[in-house]
Amino acid sequence: MAIRHIVLFQLAATDEATREEHAAEAKRRLEALVGVVPDLLDLTVSRNVAYEGSNFDIVLESHFPDVAALEAYQVHPAHVETASFIGTIRSGRAAIDFEV
Template identity: 65%
Template sequence: MIRHIVMFQLASSDPAEKDAQVARAKTELEALVGVVPGLRSMEVTRNGAYEGANMDFMLVADFDDLAALEAYQVHPEHEKVAAYIGTIRSGRAAIDFEV
């Protein structure tokens, strides 16, 4: 199994706007479970401490294998969510590892 962790910094400085953006991203990303083959689980979480010093939100997703992660990256439903996140983020960091 491959665990995919991505952290995002949002471009907005307005806390209410950030909350709304994360809520939308969470809803759309977590809805991909059962849609994207090989995606076992997805959890999206808003940062809870040190606002401004930490990333704003993160996702943790588990995939059957590396091939499933690679298929997810180009899946049309993921691409829709990624396009939205691309309009609201100013930074991104990711790591993938076997579990």
């Protein structure tokens, strides 16, 4: 069974221009991990389009062949660098990992 890794981010910025800039940069950095992190099968990043203020702002959906690959992704230097950046622009995070 493959693993689906879903992460939701709430952006910290309060002005719309900064929020859009941060969302675009997070998307760019996350999508750049495809082809860099071994066993990252695919990854998509989307921006919330409804219920601003009550929904999370960004969703990351990625797939791995197994939990070991997900764990390797978590410590891969490219992911660590990207996660560090996202840590500076977010105020909240939620995640779930499940078999598909």
